[in-house]
Each structure stands twice: as structure tokens, then as C-alpha cells.
Amino acid sequence: MKTLAELAAIRDKMQNKVTIREGEGQTRIVVGMATCGIAAGARPVLNAFVEGVADAGLGDTVTVTQTGCIGICQYEPVVEVFEAGKDKVTYVKMTADKVKRVLDEHIKGGSPVAEYTIDMAQK
Numbered sequence: 001m002k003t004l005a006e007l008a009a010i011r012d013k014m015q016n017k018v019t020i021r022e023g024e025g026q027t028r029i030v031v032g033m034a035t036c037g038i039a040a041g042a043r044p045v046l047n048a049f050v051e052g053v054a055d056a057g058l059g060d061t062v063t064v065t066q067t068g069c070i071g072i073c074q075y076e077p078v079v080e081v082f083e084a085g086k087d088k089v090t091y092v093k094m095t096a097d098k099v100k101r102v103l104d105e106h107i108k109g110g111s112p113v114a115e116y117t118i119d120m121a122q123k
Helices: 004-022 035-040 042-055 096-108
Strands: 027-032 062-067 079-083 089-091
Touching (some): 035 042, 042 062, 042 096, 079 096, 089 096
Antiparallel strands (some): 027 079, 079 089
């Protein structure tokens, strides 16, 4: 059995993740979670973004959410990043391992990781 303090700590940790998933941050990270995305490995990608945003303390400004089919199934898992006043960035063939670099360079640093984007995947 967990103590009351342990349960409160678990609740607080999970509440932060719920806020990240349902918030209205200035930056939205949207992971395609249709059948094609899930089959290609989108669930670990979504979880890695939620964990990464929480660990970096970005929950006030970044929201991680999911959507259905984005329409480019051959490039799954697909992640779209929407930032106020900027063009949408579409990351393709994402993995949980690539998430840290996207968070560090794009979300924190402001520079999209070009080699992971749809433009580079088509070349």
C-alpha cells in the first residue's frame, strides 16, 4: 500500500502530464495517432514528447496532443509543431529517440531539425 504522501506525489506528477496534454500552450505538438501512426510507433513518440516537455518544465508554454490521420501514412509516425506566428513544421518517421533533439533544438532553441522534416524526407 502506498502512503498518502506517495499517492499525493503520484497525483501531482500525473496532473502535470494531464495539463501538458490538455493545455493551451503557445506551442502545440500534435502526434498522428491513427491506426497507421500507432502501427508505425507513434505511441512511444507521444509518450516521449509528454515526458520531455514535463521534464523540461515547459508545460506552461507547450501542449502535446494527438490527432487522427494526418494523411501521409508512408511517413508515419508524423508529428506537427504549431507555433504562433510561424509556419507549421511537419516531422516524419519520428522515433522516441529523435524527440530529445526536436525538443532541444526546435522547441527550446527555435530551430527546426530539418533532416527530420517532410521537406528533407522527400529528397
